[in-house]
Amino acid sequence: MGQVAGEASPASRRRGPGARESILDAIRAAGRLSRVELAAITGLTEAAVSMTVRRLLEEGLVVETGRTPTGGKPRTLLRLDPAARLAVGVYLDRDTTTYVLTGQTGGVISRLARPAPTGDLLSHLAADIDVLLAGSGVDRARCLGVGLVWPGPRSGVARLDDTPPHLRGWDGEQLGRDLAAAAGWPVLVENNATAAAVGEYWVARVGPERAFAALYMGSGIGAGIIVDGRAMRGGHGGAGEFGHVCVLVDGPECWCGSRGCLEALAGPRAVVAAALADPAAAAEAGLDPGAARRGAATDFAAIARAARAGAPRCLALLEDSARYVAAAAESVVNLLDIDLVVLTGPGFAAASFVYGPAIMRRVGVADARTWRRSVTVTVSLAAATASATGAAALVLQSHLRR
Amino acid sequence: MGQVAGEASPASRRRGPGARESILDAIRAAGRLSRVELAAITGLTEAAVSMTVRRLLEEGLVVETGRTPTGGKPRTLLRLDPAARLAVGVYLDRDTTTYVLTGQTGGVISRLARPAPTGDLLSHLAADIDVLLAGSGVDRARCLGVGLVWPGPRSGVARLDDTPPHLRGWDGEQLGRDLAAAAGWPVLVENNATAAAVGEYWVARVGPERAFAALYMGSGIGAGIIVDGRAMRGGHGGAGEFGHVCVLVDGPECWCGSRGCLEALAGPRAVVAAALADPAAAAEAGLDPGAARRGAATDFAAIARAARAGAPRCLALLEDSARYVAAAAESVVNLLDIDLVVLTGPGFAAASFVYGPAIMRRVGVADARTWRRSVTVTVSLAAATASATGAAALVLQSHLRR
DNA sequence: CCCACATTCTTAAGCTACTGAACGAAGTCC
DNA sequence: GGACTTCGTTCAGTAGCTTAAGAATGTGGG
Incomplete structure (x- = not known):
């Protein structure tokens, strides 16, 4: 009979996160990796890695960046192109709104801080996002969307007591939908603590x-x-x-x-x-x-x-x-x-x-x-921007795995 | 541009739990379901449901059980065969060891309680498992393995202070491996609280x-x-x-x-x-x-x-x-x-x-x-056996999804 | 009885994402 | 220049699903 005593057994070819995502994550975590290393880390076949990497190269998400000598054929190293895809992270704090433009590697490409808006929240946000993108001179087509961080829950209203006045009464989902309409970008809403965790996870290579x-x-x-x-x-x-x-x-x-x-x-x-x-x-x-x-x-x-x-x-x-x-x-x-x-x-x-x-x-x-x-x-090494970066990371993540 | 504001969007054909597992879970939760209903609940195509169900019927996991009239062709209802696959759950308590034989639907088919063994733990357990199986008169080939519940962690040693004497010094993983060798069954070890939660989830149809x-x-x-x-x-x-x-x-x-x-x-x-x-x-x-x-x-x-x-x-x-x-x-x-x-x-x-x-x-x-x-x-309606049932459920689960 | 009609289920062809195994490529060492 | 090593690719499956068409099985009307 069998003698399995723990987790999955032989048929561990179980449905994982998908090759694309695994490979991008592995490269993001390690910085630079060759295809063989990727295969070893992700558990995929070298064949699968090869095919997936080719597509990633074609899409410009990944670039080749030198080689390391070995006993035989040297490895070609791959890294992410930080600016291949971008996302904006917006952090709605009590008296400041911080905007961050982030790339695939999590680095902050460009930043903008404004006093918390007093009038119409949505139009202020939409305008400032435009300013950020214009000021950083990046190709808008590369921007995938906006991650919005606020002290409230992902969906549902923020608790009154703890909420800055300009955010009172908003519901997370509603806010996301309305900003998407006003700004013309896909919008993802997240709570600040969760976003900060995602940011650390993404940036600090946990x-x-x-x-x-x-x-x-x-x-x-x-x-x-x-x-x-x-x-x-x-x-x-x-x-x-x-x-x-x-x-x-x-x-x-x-x-x-x-x-x-x-x-x-x-x-x-x-x-x-x-x-x-x-x-x-x-x-x-x-x-x-x-x-x-x-x-x-x-x-x-x-x-x-x-x-x-x-x-x-x-x-x-x-x-x-x-x-x-x-x-x-x-x-x-x-x-x-x-x-x-x-x-x-x-x-x-x-x-x-x-x-x-x-x-x-x-x-x-x-x-x-x-x-x-x-x-x-x-x-955190980037306590001030971790949340905004995290929200942007969520946007990137959701688009990159596809 | 897009106006996504929440979770996954169009390409929500994302890698789910797999058709087999979804279908079995849906039927277990609902009791009896037709293929169309399964398609609606699981989000799979009717074609996929049809194929998967055919295989499940061939394997005997599922049986047809009557039909309900509709405007057109009546639906054939499907249910699980409770005794198609079995697993033993063993609960190591301070002064009692409880053995439970459980089927696909979570019902207790047969039960055995013994005073906590004083001598060699493994041989006592192996012998009692044999007794349980023999006494219940089921086909041993249908039994997939043993789930072992104890107060310690899934892997690692139980804390001394809180551990019954006959379990002191054991490491979860070790215990599993050794019992697998002694009893001739695959063994899965789980903590009692987690197992109880799984048991509730499985039996009480949460x-x-x-x-x-x-x-x-x-x-x-x-x-x-x-x-x-x-x-x-x-x-x-x-x-x-x-x-x-x-x-x-x-x-x-x-x-x-x-x-x-x-x-x-x-x-x-x-x-x-x-x-x-x-x-x-x-x-x-x-x-x-x-x-x-x-x-x-x-x-x-x-x-x-x-x-x-x-x-x-x-x-x-x-x-x-x-x-x-x-x-x-x-x-x-x-x-x-x-x-x-x-x-x-x-x-x-x-x-x-x-x-x-x-x-x-x-x-x-x-x-x-x-x-x-x-x-x-x-x-809990079955507080005494929930843990053992849960451990057995884990064994069943891990085999049924394949 | 026979024919629409509704609904359920099945079949067939195709797609995606992966695996396995053989092969080509690009170096090193002697 | 040839043996050897290691890296990467190609090609032919395979699993698991989808889409699209069709077969099965009931109802109700003439």
């Missing part, structure tokens, strides 16, 4: 074998989770509510209606509120409790700057918040057997020097003692 | 559109999570450590090395310990603090029985535990946008009358107020 979570701090806290190379969007596309993981059973009430949510205890708004309530901390951070409040993200960044500069009260506030975040991060890591935690978004970009070590300390103990694994905690 | 979590209480607490019809096993197959979700940042130290873990605060062992520390509760449940301890699951069941019979101290203990479990459940639901929570395993089977309502209460508030979703909490 392999599909690593299960990872991108923790995102903007004016709230979210998590984008990628396992087996697939973004987890949950039942109705509303996954990633990291801010509403409970870290204190009977903690203070959260605006969501529950108790002890991470966001209520340790989110940027909670940190800012604590700083405003503490005159010493407010002074350190240069916050004026009387003044009209800017976004939580802005005030939070001020506190982080002060803490980094050595302000003790601000540092204490962040350390306190980090304790909670670390506990919630540990929950996620344990629940999903996560390998890699990436801190991203403006909040963590400003304060990772506190949150990173806190998470590592918390996860490290049980990690070594019990789970025999080793979780890596890193800080 | 559709792949629902993201669901099976919370499992045995001598510890775990969660099996299924999203998009796929079990989440995480980076190294160690996902589902629901018991080590943190519900109290600075809670008591857990044996895992961290603090405030659900299991340390509210797991069955914690509940039993609390009952032993409280003479009134111990008396209600008939626990003798001086006696040698049986498994936590057994003592916990005694407490649950007492509570159900009206014992106030025991009820209070469970209510207290349920508060924590509910908070952790809410975390999972929020993090992964879970639709459906199923309570299963001996612990929840005994005490669901407390835990079910507690989870519903906790999740319900924010659900209605903020998330505009509606999470269902149910109790």
